[in-house]
Amino acid sequence: MTLLDINGLSVRYGDKTIVDRVSFTVDEGQWLMIIGPNGAGKSTIVNAISQGADYTGTIRYLGQDVKKYKPVDLAKQIGILAQNHHVGYSFTVAEVVRLGRYSHAPGIFAKKSNDEERLVEEALEITGLTPIVNQSVLTLSGGELQRTFLAQLFAQNPKVLILDEPTNHLDLVYQKQVFALVNEWLKGEGRAVISVVHDLSLAKAYGTSALLLNRGKTVSFGDMDSVFSQGNLESAYSMDVYAWMREMLSQWT
Amino acid sequence: MFNQRNNGEGFNALAYLLFNFILILTLILCVCVGSVNIPFTETASVIWKALTRQAVESSSYTAIILSVRLPRVLCVALTGAALSISGAAMQGLLKNPLADGSTLGVSSGASLGAVLAIAFGITIPSLPFSGTMVMAIAFAFGSLLIILSLAYKLDYSLATNTIILIGVIFSMFMSSIISLVTTFAGEKVKNITFWTMGSLAGSDYNNAILLAAALLIFGTVIACHARELNAFAIGEDNARHIGVNVKRVRLTILICVSALIGVCVSIGGTIGFVGLVTPHIVRMIFGPNHKRLLPASSFCGATFLMLADLIARTLLNPLELPIGVVTSFVGALLFIYIFYQSRRGQG
Amino acid sequence: MKLFQKFLALVLAAAMTMSLLTGCTVSGSETRSPETTEAPADADAQTDAPTDAPTNPPTDAPTDAPAGIIVTDMMGREITLTEPATRVVALTASDCEILYAIGAGDTLVGRGEYCDYPAEVFDVPSVESGYEMNLEQVIALQPQVLLMSTMAQSKEQVESLEKAGIQVVVSNAQDIEGTYEAISLIGALMGKDAEAQAIIDNMKTTFDDLAAKVSANTGEEKTVYFEVSPLEYGLWAAGNNTFMNEIAEMLGLTNIFADVDGWGAVSEEQVLTRDPDYIVTISMYFGEGPTPVEEILGRTGWENVTAVKNSAILNLQNNELSRPAPRLADGAQMMYDFVYEAK
Numbered sequence: 001m002t003l004l005d006i007n008g009l010s011v012r013y014g015d016k017t018i019v020d021r022v023s024f025t026v027d028e029g030q031w032l033m034i035i036g037p038n039g040a041g042k043s044t045i046v047n048a049i050s051q052g053a054d055y056t057g058t059i060r061y062l063g064q065d066v067k068k069y070k071p072v073d074l075a076k077q078i079g080i081l082a083q084n085h086h087v088g089y090s091f092t093v094a095e096v097v098r099l100g101r102y103s104h105a106p107g108i109f110a111k112k113s114n115d116e117e118r119l120v121e122e123a124l125e126i127t128g129l130t131p132i133v134n135q136s137v138l139t140l141s142g143g144e145l146q147r148t149f150l151a152q153l154f155a156q157n158p159k160v161l162i163l164d165e166p167t168n169h170l171d172l173v174y175q176k177q178v179f180a181l182v183n184e185w186l187k188g189e190g191r192a193v194i195s196v197v198h199d200l201s202l203a204k205a206y207g208t209s210a211l212l213l214n215r216g217k218t219v220s221f222g223d224m225d226s227v228f229s230q231g232n233l234e235s236a237y238s239m240d241v242y243a244w245m246r247e248m249l250s251q252w253t
Numbered sequence: 254m255f256n257q258r259n260n261g262e263g264f265n266a267l268a269y270l271l272f273n274f275i276l277i278l279t280l281i282l283c284v285c286v287g288s289v290n291i292p293f294t295e296t297a298s299v300i301w302k303a304l305t306r307q308a309v310e311s312s313s314y315t316a317i318i319l320s321v322r323l324p325r326v327l328c329v330a331l332t333g334a335a336l337s338i339s340g341a342a343m344q345g346l347l348k349n350p351l352a353d354g355s356t357l358g359v360s361s362g363a364s365l366g367a368v369l370a371i372a373f374g375i376t377i378p379s380l381p382f383s384g385t386m387v388m389a390i391a392f393a394f395g396s397l398l399i400i401l402s403l404a405y406k407l408d409y410s411l412a413t414n415t416i417i418l419i420g421v422i423f424s425m426f427m428s429s430i431i432s433l434v435t436t437f438a439g440e441k442v443k444n445i446t447f448w449t450m451g452s453l454a455g456s457d458y459n460n461a462i463l464l465a466a467a468l469l470i471f472g473t474v475i476a477c478h479a480r481e482l483n484a485f486a487i488g489e490d491n492a493r494h495i496g497v498n499v500k501r502v503r504l505t506i507l508i509c510v511s512a513l514i515g516v517c518v519s520i521g522g523t524i525g526f527v528g529l530v531t532p533h534i535v536r537m538i539f540g541p542n543h544k545r546l547l548p549a550s551s552f553c554g555a556t557f558l559m560l561a562d563l564i565a566r567t568l569l570n571p572l573e574l575p576i577g578v579v580t581s582f583v584g585a586l587l588f589i590y591i592f593y594q595s596r597r598g599q600g
Numbered sequence: 601m602k603l604f605q606k607f608l609a610l611v612l613a614a615a616m617t618m619s620l621l622t623g624c625t626v627s628g629s630e631t632r633s634p635e636t637t638e639a640p641a642d643a644d645a646q647t648d649a650p651t652d653a654p655t656n657p658p659t660d661a662p663t664d665a666p667a668g669i670i671v672t673d674m675m676g677r678e679i680t681l682t683e684p685a686t687r688v689v690a691l692t693a694s695d696c697e698i699l700y701a702i703g704a705g706d707t708l709v710g711r712g713e714y715c716d717y718p719a720e721v722f723d724v725p726s727v728e729s730g731y732e733m734n735l736e737q738v739i740a741l742q743p744q745v746l747l748m749s750t751m752a753q754s755k756e757q758v759e760s761l762e763k764a765g766i767q768v769v770v771s772n773a774q775d776i777e778g779t780y781e782a783i784s785l786i787g788a789l790m791g792k793d794a795e796a797q798a799i800i801d802n803m804k805t806t807f808d809d810l811a812a813k814v815s816a817n818t819g820e821e822k823t824v825y826f827e828v829s830p831l832e833y834g835l836w837a838a839g840n841n842t843f844m845n846e847i848a849e850m851l852g853l854t855n856i857f858a859d860v861d862g863w864g865a866v867s868e869e870q871v872l873t874r875d876p877d878y879i880v881t882i883s884m885y886f887g888e889g890p891t892p893v894e895e896i897l898g899r900t901g902w903e904n905v906t907a908v909k910n911s912a913i914l915n916l917q918n919n920e921l922s923r924p925a926p927r928l929a930d931g932a933q934m935m936y937d938f939v940y941e942a943k
Contacts, residue, residue: 050494051493052490071493071496072497072498074496075494079494082488082491082494085491086488087487087488088348088349088350088487088488089348089350089541090540090541091483091541095262095542099480099483099484100495102480102484102495102496102497103495137487149491156496288867288869289869289870289872311903312904313872313875313904316901316903316904317869319901320900320902321869321872321901322869374886374889436713441886442714452834452865454831454834454835454867455831455834455835455868566867570870571857571859571870572860572865572866573834573835573865573867575834575865
């Protein structure tokens with residue numbers, strides 16, 4: 001079943017076209033990798049889906065235009081992990097993660113269910129944040145901060161996860177952990193993942209489909225093998241990616 | 254309101270009891286101490302009789318306590334609470350610890366409204382409050398709309414920095430118009446000068462009721478947005494990602510803030526630093542969570558301003574200092590101290 | 601940064617307002633007679649101004665004028681004019697009034713923006729006064745003499761004016777005696793000594809008459825409260841070392857804020873406890889809402905103030921008692937009528 005259907009998506013800032021008529025779909029159980037060199041418009045697509053940028057074209061979730069969703073309802077379906085986090089004040093890890101439940105009980109007089117706190121604790125647990133749950137987010141390392149917001153996302157418990165460079169600040173251990181976590185999460189019913197990834201090896205390892213962009217335009221969209229063809233990558237990155245990857249790997253023998 | 258479902262993020266009833274206790278203690282202190290020395294027993298008996306609706310003999314003590322001091326202290330407390338909750342909301346909403354009604358240009362817009370009302374003698378017949386108030390509120394709203402639409406034109410996402418920048422520029426623009434109006438006001442220049450100094454002297458119960466109503470309505474609306482403000486304080490993108498209707502919430506908060514500031518400015522003039530410093534101090538003690546920050550700011554703001562007013566009323570007896578001078582003086586020192594401490598704390 | 605500026609601005613604004621309001625009396629705690637015009641310390645700078653007076657005032661007036669005029673202004677500066685001044689800029693409202701009173705209003709080519717009496721003065725071009733005095737405006741008007749008071753004009757401004765060949769004359773009246781001195785000083789400058797003397801004599805006669813009538817009237821001593829700013833904007837009262845206070849003493853009244861120096865923001869509580877027999881307000885009425893008198897009568901908590909009970913409130917709308925000008929006599933007369941004749 002198709003969860004997200006993006007059709008003719010364009011984003012312009014002034015007279016500059018950042019994303020140019022991009023179309024793709026994400027089905028249940030899929031992990032779509034959005035790849036491409038810097039300035040390809042990868043993060044802009046994420047912003048458009050989260051309604052954080054003006055766009056033309058349509059974005060449908062389960063057949064309905066996302067613009068017709070109320071923000072809280074959309075947040076229950078689509079969760080987004082931003083690339084960078086600049087927290088203004090010294091909130092605790094728990095406070096940030098708890099906000100993930102916002103869309104599930106937005107009303108001030110809404111009743112608190114026991115599930116609420118359990119989901120928060122679970123999210124903290126699987127991201128390994130339980131020991132620092134009362135620490136101020138201002139004192140966290142980049143990796144801890146990233147995991148805090150990932151935990152918030154798990155607490156939010158949407159159907160589609162959109163991760164903008166999820167392992168940006170993470171060392172190898174957590175990179176592996178995060179991808180394993182998301183992979184595990186994806187096994188649940190009616191779920192899908194979209195992630196913007198720079199590391200082509202990681203993308204190749206976990207993706208089930210891919211969207212390759214260059215300068216805002218689609219180079220290729222489809223299953224992993226067809227998108228990751230030598231010709232596609234070379235035209236997008238202007239270099240022999242295959243040769244480079246082999247050279248990198250050859251060091252480890 | 255007492256946060257049963259707040260996951261322990263809000264205050265419990267005991268904390269509120271303590272806040273109220275301190276607030277009432279300060280209020281009693283401020284009603285008992287003043288320019289004219291009135292014995293405590295006299296004060297107590299006058300207030301007791303007034304509360305129990307017994308006939309009070311009209312004496313100068315009665316007049317001072319019931320007609321001068323009590324309404325003024327009430328107005329001061331309510332103004333302090335309103336300005337502080339506004340400041341806290343602005344700082345959260347814009348994720349900027351330097352944000353305040355004045356940074357947004359709402360205060361100066363309101364001032365311009367009031368100054369125009371004075372300069373052109375604008376009064377609204379058959380309304381219990383004077384033209385300055387209506388004009389101040391109207392101009393606070395107007396400034397807000399101008400700032401928002403300008404920011405919207407320049408930057409679709411209404412980015413935080415754009416708003417503050419436009420607010421600052423707008424603020425300067427308003428100040429220059431005020432100077433211009435003052436220059437052309439001719440004989441009314443004196444009234445305008447007095448007004449811009451900010452005075453809560455001469456506050457009456459009507460003012461207090463108006464302030465209380467504004468605080469009750471707009472303060473409650475702000476308090477009901479504690480979680481949204483938390484999300485904004487963490488980051489506007491994050492707020493949108495977790496499902497906050499960012500544009501609606503922002504508009505709601507800005508409207509509430511400008512209404513509160515408009516009412517405060519028209520009654521007490523521009524009083525600096527309360528709205529800025531109080532939330533800072535509170536944040537140092539209770540953390541940035543708006544479920545605690547908003548109520549604590551209003552309690553502390555009320556207490557702070559009452560004490561500042563007490564100093565203003567009594568320091569140079571029989572003269573009065575403008576309250577803005579006291580708040581700015583104490584506030585600036587406190588602010589520098591806190592800023593220094595927090596910077597050092599962050600390393 | 602912004603905050604600090606705001607703070608500074610506030611303090612500055614406060615300081616400026618204070619100086620604006622009390623400026624007339626800052627250096628006037630010891631009353632000076634016209635003979636002993638020793639300059640206050642803060643005015644040293646101005647007395648240091650070049651003594652080699654400019655010799656070429658821009659003029660196309662006849663040259664066969666009478667012998668030069670030499671006057672000493674109220675800062676002790678010596679001013680020499682070859683002939684009575686025919687082009688004058690007056691920055692203070694009181695000097696404007698004096699010029700018109702002695703019949704020299706036609707020499708006025710520029711006025712400070714606060715000059716508002718008599719009505720003809722509005723036909724004269726207005727210039728910015730105070731710290732923001734617009735030098736170019738003043739120089740463009742080509743006056744021979746600039747009349748100003750000690751307040752708010754800086755040393756640099758004075759020097760620039762003198763370099764431009766404009767004689768700067770300082771009037772600095774702190775009391776009625778000082779007012780006489782200012783009138784005779786301006787009279788001398790304009791070659792209208794006789795007119796000036798007539799006005800001074802007239803004022804003296806009025807004051808003497810009033811004082812004589814008052815001393816004949818031996819009742820208990822009454823108190824008066826001079827309200828400078830209404831409650832809505834924060835009460836301000838005129839205290840000691842003000843013209844109002846001097847007139848009150850002359851009329852046998854005690855100012856309830858005699859312990860305040862100059863004008864000051866006073867506590868409403870103090871007004872209520874000090875319970876004045878009379879209230880004089882100088883608030884202006886602009887034709888809308890309650891008049892200043894009605895507004896005071898309607899204040900809650902003031903019901904028991906004697907002046908309010910007796911409706912003994914006088915509204916002096918036109919600065920009769922706040923400026924060192926001939927109209928002080930009118931103001932004194934109005935107050936006398938109000939206190940002693942009204943019943």
